[in-house]
Amino acid sequence: MNRRDFLKLAAISPAALVALKTGCARSTTPARRVIVLGIDGMDPFLVRGFINEGVMPNAARLMAAGGGINRLGTSNPPQSPVAWSNFITGYGPDVHGIFDFIHRDPETRIPYLSTSRVLEPERVLSLGDWRLPLTGAKVELLRKGEPFWTSLTDQGIPVSMIKLPVDFPPDRGRARILSGLGTPDLRGSQGSFTFFTDDARSITDDTSGGIVVPVRDYGDGCYECPVKGPQNSMRAGNPQMEITARVWVDREADALRIDLQGESTVLARGEWSGWLRLAFDAIPHISSVHGIVRFYVKEVSPRLKLYMTPINIDPLNPALPISNPPDLSSDLARHLGAFYTQGFPEDTKALSRGILDDEEYLQQAWIVLEERLGLFHNELNRFREGLLFFYFSSLDLNIHMFYRSLDPGSPLHASTDPRFKGAVRELYRQMDLVIGQALDARDGFTEVIVMSDHGFAPFNRSFNLNTWLAVNGYACIASQMDRERDMFAAVDWGSTAAYGLGLNGLYLNRRGREIDGPVAPEQVPDLLDRLKRELESVTDPASGRRVINNAFITSRILPGPLPPYAPDMIIGYARGYRASWETTLGSYPEEVLTDNLDPWSGTHCIDPSAVPCTFLSTVRPVIDDPDLKDMGRSIAGLFDVPVLPQGGRDVFREDGS
Amino acid sequence: MGPASASLNALFDALLYPLGGLPAFWGLLLVSLLSGIGMIAVFKAVSDQERIADLRRRMGGEILGILLHVSSPGTVLRFAGRLIRSNTVYLSCLLKPLLVMALPFMLVWGQLEARYGAEGMEEQVPVTVTVQFRDELPAREDMLVQLTGAGLVPPLVMVQALDQVSFRVVAESRADAELLVNGTAAGIGRTGEWNGSRVLRGFDAAPSLWRLFTPHVQVVRRVSGGPDSGWYSLEGRDYSIFGWHWSWTAVFLVFSMLSALAGARFLRVRI
Numbered sequence: 001m002n003r004r005d006f007l008k009l010a011a012i013s014p015a016a017l018v019a020l021k022t023g024c025a026r027s028t029t030p031a032r033r034v035i036v037l038g039i040d041g042m043d044p045f046l047v048r049g050f051i052n053e054g055v056m057p058n059a060a061r062l063m064a065a066g067g068g069i070n071r072l073g074t075s076n077p078p079q080s081p082v083a084w085s086n087f088i089t090g091y092g093p094d095v096h097g098i099f100d101f102i103h104r105d106p107e108t109r110i111p112y113l114s115t116s117r118v119l120e121p122e123r124v125l126s127l128g129d130w131r132l133p134l135t136g137a138k139v140e141l142l143r144k145g146e147p148f149w150t151s152l153t154d155q156g157i158p159v160s161m162i163k164l165p166v167d168f169p170p171d172r173g174r175a176r177i178l179s180g181l182g183t184p185d186l187r188g189s190q191g192s193f194t195f196f197t198d199d200a201r202s203i204t205d206d207t208s209g210g211i212v213v214p215v216r217d218y219g220d221g222c223y224e225c226p227v228k229g230p231q232n233s234m235r236a237g238n239p240q241m242e243i244t245a246r247v248w249v250d251r252e253a254d255a256l257r258i259d260l261q262g263e264s265t266v267l268a269r270g271e272w273s274g275w276l277r278l279a280f281d282a283i284p285h286i287s288s289v290h291g292i293v294r295f296y297v298k299e300v301s302p303r304l305k306l307y308m309t310p311i312n313i314d315p316l317n318p319a320l321p322i323s324n325p326p327d328l329s330s331d332l333a334r335h336l337g338a339f340y341t342q343g344f345p346e347d348t349k350a351l352s353r354g355i356l357d358d359e360e361y362l363q364q365a366w367i368v369l370e371e372r373l374g375l376f377h378n379e380l381n382r383f384r385e386g387l388l389f390f391y392f393s394s395l396d397l398n399i400h401m402f403y404r405s406l407d408p409g410s411p412l413h414a415s416t417d418p419r420f421k422g423a424v425r426e427l428y429r430q431m432d433l434v435i436g437q438a439l440d441a442r443d444g445f446t447e448v449i450v451m452s453d454h455g456f457a458p459f460n461r462s463f464n465l466n467t468w469l470a471v472n473g474y475a476c477i478a479s480q481m482d483r484e485r486d487m488f489a490a491v492d493w494g495s496t497a498a499y500g501l502g503l504n505g506l507y508l509n510r511r512g513r514e515i516d517g518p519v520a521p522e523q524v525p526d527l528l529d530r531l532k533r534e535l536e537s538v539t540d541p542a543s544g545r546r547v548i549n550n551a552f553i554t555s556r557i558l559p560g561p562l563p564p565y566a567p568d569m570i571i572g573y574a575r576g577y578r579a580s581w582e583t584t585l586g587s588y589p590e591e592v593l594t595d596n597l598d599p600w601s602g603t604h605c606i607d608p609s610a611v612p613c614t615f616l617s618t619v620r621p622v623i624d625d626p627d628l629k630d631m632g633r634s635i636a637g638l639f640d641v642p643v644l645p646q647g648g649r650d651v652f653r654e655d656g657s
Numbered sequence: 658m659g660p661a662s663a664s665l666n667a668l669f670d671a672l673l674y675p676l677g678g679l680p681a682f683w684g685l686l687l688v689s690l691l692s693g694i695g696m697i698a699v700f701k702a703v704s705d706q707e708r709i710a711d712l713r714r715r716m717g718g719e720i721l722g723i724l725l726h727v728s729s730p731g732t733v734l735r736f737a738g739r740l741i742r743s744n745t746v747y748l749s750c751l752l753k754p755l756l757v758m759a760l761p762f763m764l765v766w767g768q769l770e771a772r773y774g775a776e777g778m779e780e781q782v783p784v785t786v787t788v789q790f791r792d793e794l795p796a797r798e799d800m801l802v803q804l805t806g807a808g809l810v811p812p813l814v815m816v817q818a819l820d821q822v823s824f825r826v827v828a829e830s831r832a833d834a835e836l837l838v839n840g841t842a843a844g845i846g847r848t849g850e851w852n853g854s855r856v857l858r859g860f861d862a863a864p865s866l867w868r869l870f871t872p873h874v875q876v877v878r879r880v881s882g883g884p885d886s887g888w889y890s891l892e893g894r895d896y897s898i899f900g901w902h903w904s905w906t907a908v909f910l911v912f913s914m915l916s917a918l919a920g921a922r923f924l925r926v927r928i
Contacts, residue, residue: 221818248818248819250814253812255812257814263890264785264823266785266825268812330902334895
C-alpha cells in the first residue's frame with residue numbers, strides 16, 4: 001500500500017465505521033424481511049364476510065396485493081398440533097408423528113399428550129425421604145422431522161418464531177424461539193385453574209380443566225387457600241408442593257386482600273390482579289420452582305368465589321425450557337412484564353364449567369390478547385432482517401367458545417347474551433389491526449404472509465363414537481353402571497373390535513398390539529372397510545343429515561410407515577358435528593347423538609375439506625392447491641437462499657420447486 | 658431515634674449526591690469499589706499486620722511440613738495440630754478489624770439497600786399499602802387517607818383480625834408521594850429525583866435502634882389514633898451486566914470484594 005492509498009483508506013474508514021454503527025450501511029444483497037402472522041383458526045369464509053362488511057380493511061389491502069384470499073389445505077385431522085407440525089416440517093403425520101392432541105400407549109390404551117413428555121432422571125440418589133437426581137430430568141419434544149427454518153439459519157438468515165406452536169421444549173438451533181401451543185402450566189397440564197369458594201353449590205369432584213377448592217372462614221374473615229403446585233420429584237412418592245394464600249375478606253367494602261409469600265394484593269369484586277409470583281420449595285432454601293398466577297374476585301359476599309389462573313411457568317425464572325436462547329423469555333418479561341406462558345392461555349374450561357361467565361371469560365381473553373399484542377409490537381420494533389413468525393391463539397380459542405353467537409343453528413344461540421354477539425367480529429377486527437401494523441412495517445424488501453392452520457365450523461351436535469361402536473357390535477359393554485366413566489371402564493376388551501379416543505381417532509383393538517386385543521391382522525382390512533362404509537352412512541335422526549363426511553383409513557391416506565400409536569382411522573365429521581367430549585376420554589353415554597350444550601360451540605376437528613386455512617400474502621401464489629405443508633419451503637424460498645427445506649412445494653414458483 | 662436516623666440519612670445523601678446524575682448501576686458500582694478500598698484501608702489501620710504476616714508464614718510452613726511428611730502419620734498429626742492452633746490465632750487476629758468494621762458496614766449496607774435495592778413508584782402501576790394500628794382499627798368512617806403526588810385506588814380493605822388496613826395507590830409521576838393516614842404522615846417511594854436517593858418502603862412510628870440499619874423504613878412521628886407502621890409493595894430492582902441480571906447485593910459484594918483484593922495488593926495489606 002502506498003502513501004496515497006493509505007490516506008484514501010484512512011479518510012474512508014471513519015465514514016464506513018459511522019455508517020455501520022448507525023445501521024445505514026447496506027450490503028450488496030439487500031436483506032429481505034418476511035413477516036408471517038400465524039393466526040390460529042382464522043377462517044377464510046369469515047374473513048371474506050368481514051372484509052365485505054368493512055370490518056377488515058387491512059386484510060382487504062393484503063388481499064389486493066396478493067390476489068385474493070387463498071384457501072390453504074389443512075392437515076388431516078385438522079387439529080392445531082397436527083396442522084402446525086405440517087407447517088413446521090413440510091410433511092404429514094407419518095413423518096412428524098403427531099396424529100392428534102392425544103395419543104395412547106398402544107398396549108395399555110392409556111392416553112398421553114402427543115407433543116411432549118417429561119423424562120424422569122435416570123439415576124437418583126435416595127436419602128431417606130429425599131430423592132436427589134444424579135442426572136437431569138428432561139422434557140422431550142415428540143414432534144419429529146426437521147423444522148423448515150433450520151435451512152434458513154444454516155444459511156445465515158436470522159429467524160424469530162414467537163409463541164410457536166408444537167415446539168415445546170423449543171428447538172435448540174440458532175433461531176430465537178418462544179414456545180406457544182403445547183407449553184404446559186407448572187402442574188404439567190395444559191391449563192388447570194383453581195377456584196376457591198365456600199359456596200357448596202360450586203363444589204364438585206369434576207377436575208376437568210381445573211379444581212374447585214372448598215375453603216372456610218372461621219369467623220376472623222380469613223380464608224386459608226391452599227395453592228397446589230407441581231409434584232416434587234425430589235421427595236418419595238412425588239407429593240404435590242403446596243403454599244398457602246391467606247385471603248382476608250372485607251365484606252362491607254366488597255373487597256379482599258390476598259397475602260401470598262410476603263406480598264399483599266388488594267382486589268375489589270370484579271377485579272383481576274396483575275401477575276403474582278409464586279415459588280414452591282422442592283428443597284427448602286436450595287431449590288424452588290417458580291410460577292405466576294392472576295386472581296379474579298368473582299364474589300366476596302355472601303360467599304367467597306375467587307378464581308386463580310393456571311400456574312404459568314414464570315418467564316423470568318422458567319422451571320422448564322420455554323425459549324431459545326433460554327434467557328429470551330426472561331428478557332421479554334423484564335422488558336414487557338410477565339405474560340401467559342401456557343400454550344392454551346384463554347381459560348375455555350373455566351367458561352365451560354361455569355366458573356367464569358361470558359363476560360368474565362372475555363375479560364380474561366382480552367388480557368391474553370393485550371399481552372400478545374405487546375409481545376408482537378416489541379418483536380416488530382426490533383425486527384431488522386430475516387424471518388419473523390408470530391402466533392396468535394386468540395381467534396381460535398375464542399371462536400371455539402363464541403361460535404354460538406354467530407350460528408343461529410347452535411342450541412345455545414338464543415341464550416347467548418346479546419352483548420357478546422359481536423365478540424367474534426371484534427376479535428377479527430383486532431387481528432386486522434395486527435395485519436395493518438405488519439403491512440405498515442413493510443418496505444421494498446419486506447413480504448407479509450397471514451396464515452391460519454384451519455378454518456372453523458359449528459359444533460352443534462355431539463357424536464358419541466364409542467356408543468355408536470357399542471350399538472353396532474364393535475364394542476362390548478361389560479358394566480352398564482360404568483358407561484359414563486372415563487378410560488373405557490365399562491369395556492370388555494376381549495370382545496371389543498374398535499374404540500375411539502381423542503377428537504378424530506378410531507383404533508382397532510388389534511391382537512399383539514393392544515392387551516387382550518381380539519382383532520387378528522388378517523381381519524384388519526375388511527374390518528376397516530366395513531367401519532368406513534357404516535360410519536359414512538350414519539345419519540342424524542333429528543335432521544336426516546349425514547354425520548360423517550369421510551372416515552379415512554390412515555394407512556391409505558398416509559403412505560409412509562405408521563407408528564403403532566397412529567390411529568387406524570381418522571373420522572372426518574360433517575359440518576355441525578364433532579366427536580363428543582365423552583368420546584375423547586373413552587366413555588359410553590346412552591345416546592349416540594346429543595345436542596352440544598357446552599359453550600365450546602365451534603370446532604375444526606372435522607372433515608379437513610370443510611375447514612381450509614386462510615392464506616393472505618403480499619406475494620401472489622401461483623399454485624392452485626397450496627397446502628400447509630408447502631408454507632415452510634415457500635417462506636424459505638422468498639429469501640433467495642440456495643438450499644431450501646425438503647418438504648412441500650414453493651407456492652410462489654410455477655414449478656413448485 | 659428520629660434525629661439520629663435523619664442525620665445518618667442526610668450524611669449519606671450528601672455523600673451520594675455527586676453520583677446522582679449517573680445511572681443507578683454506575684453509581685452502585687462506584688460505591689462498591691470505594692467501599693472495598695475503604696474496608697481494606699480500615700483493615701490495614703486496625704489490624705496487627707506484622708502478626709498476620711508472621712502467622713501466614715507459620716501456617717505456610719506447617720502445610721509444607723504436612724506435605725513433606727505424608728509417610729509419617731505422627732508428624733503429619735503434629736503439624737496438623739499446630740496448623741489448627743495457628744489458624745485459630747489468625748482468626749482471632751481478624752476479629753478486631755471485623756468488629757471495628759461491623760457497625761459501619763451494617764450502616765452502609767442498610768443505606769445502599771434503601772437507595773439501590775428497590776424501584777420507586779412507577780407511573781400508573783398500583784402499589785399496595787398496608788398500615789398497622791396498635792390497638793383496634795378505627796371505624797371505617799373514621800379512616801382518613803390522603804395522598805399527595807399519588808392517587809388512592811379504592812377500596813380500603815380493613816382486616817379486623819390483624820388491625821390492618823390495606824389499599825392501593827397509583828403514582829401520578831415518578832417523583833415522591835406523601836401519605837397521610839389518620840394524621841400520620843409518611844413518604845412513599847423515592848425521596849429525590851436523583852439516582853441513589855432513598856426509596857421509602859414503609860414507615861414506623863414506634864422505632865427501635867434497629868431502624869438505623871433500615872433507612873428504607875421512614876421514622877415518623879406517632880400520632881394518637883394513627884397507625885403504628887406501614888409497608889408498601891415496591892418492586893425489587895435488578896442490574897443488567899452483559900445480559901446477566903444481578904441484585905444490588907450481588908453487584909456490591911462482587912465489586913467491593915474485587916476492589917478490596919486489588920486494594921490489598923496495591924496498599925500491601927496482609928489479609
